[in-house]
Amino acid sequence: MDDLLPIGVFSRATLISANTLRAYHESGLLEPAVVDPRTGYRGYRAAQFGDAAVIRDLRSLDVPLAGIREVLAARDPAVTRRVLAEHRERTLAQQARMEQILRVTGELLDEPAAITPTVVTERTIAPVTAFTLTREVREDQFADFLDEAYALLEASAGAVHGPSGALFPAEYHDEAVPVTAYVPAEHGPDRLPGGRFAVAEFTGPYHGMSAGYRALGAWLAGTDLAITGRVRESYLLGPGDVASENEYRTEICWPLTALEN
Known part of the structure; x- marks a missing residue:
């Protein structure tokens, strides 16, 4: 069969499992030289060893398949350097996130009470007139969205009357959700409803704010109240x-409402 190698031999020569080679074929990353339409036999050529080596090396570094596909398509050292630089930045961000998780987890394990000292009070809050901007964003996009939104809103509001803020859905979601940034202003065109609220004042970096939410959840669990809005x-x-x-x-x-009996 010409210089074709069966998948088992190609797998052993490239140190890539046959199952992984099949997955690479299905994703279009490394397609066999031939596929028998009747038997499904996959045959590879020795000339494909180079692509297989690149894929194996880059996957060992956890480079995403999309990046590897770009490297193989371009066959350009400049493209390879860019893809690796972008991957390095992602890896550094993941490392920072893991260090933060380890630090917070250590604090929780060493002294659980110290991580949730937030006091919760019940308060009536008056309605607020404001300039607002709403967009559907994921949690990892909140900060960028709010920075952009406040720059736009403050330019429109002129004189700001009170601290800026944001509104989030009552239920937490992993996917993108509508988030409303607001800037209080005396003649703002929008109105944030007032009413009865449970309020936790949290002091510390935003990444630790879950402590305030836990305190509110613990407080609410001992009442006949529910979140409304x-x-x-x-x-x-x-x-x-x-x-x-x-x-x-x-x-x-x-925002609070009484539970129905």
């Missing part, structure tokens, strides 16, 4: 106000 975060002190993230102050406000 979107929850609110009011950023009392944040970037530009204080030098350290540890000094950030955020009010987390849950």
Whole structure:
């Protein structure tokens, strides 16, 4: 059969399992030289060893398949350097995230009470007139969206009356959700409803704010109340106000209603 190698031999020569080679074929990353339409036999040529080696080496570095596909299609060292540089940036971001997880997990294990000292109070909050901007975003996009939104809203609002904030759905979702950024202004065209709220004032960096949410959940569990409407975060002190993230102050406000009997 010419210089074709069966998948088993190609697998052993490239140190890539036959199952993985089949997956690469299905994804279009490394297609066999021939596929018998009757038997499904896959045959590879020795000339494909180079592509297989590139794929194996890049996958060992956890480079995404899309990036590897781009490298193989371009066959250009400049493209390879760019793909690897982008992958390095993603890896560094993941490393920072893992270090943060390890730090917070260590604090929880060493002294669980110290991570959730937030006091919850019940308060009546008046309606707020504001300029608002709403967009569907994922959690990892919140910060970028809010930075962009506040720049636009503050330009429209002129004089700001109170801390900026954001509204989120009452139920947490992993996928993109509608998030509303707002800037209070005396003559704002929009109106945030007032009413009865459970309020937790959290001090510290935004990535630790889950402690405030846990405190609110624990407080709500001991009542006959439920969340009604979107929850609110009011950023009392944040970037530009204080030098350290540890000094950030955020009010987390849950709108309340009595449970039906």
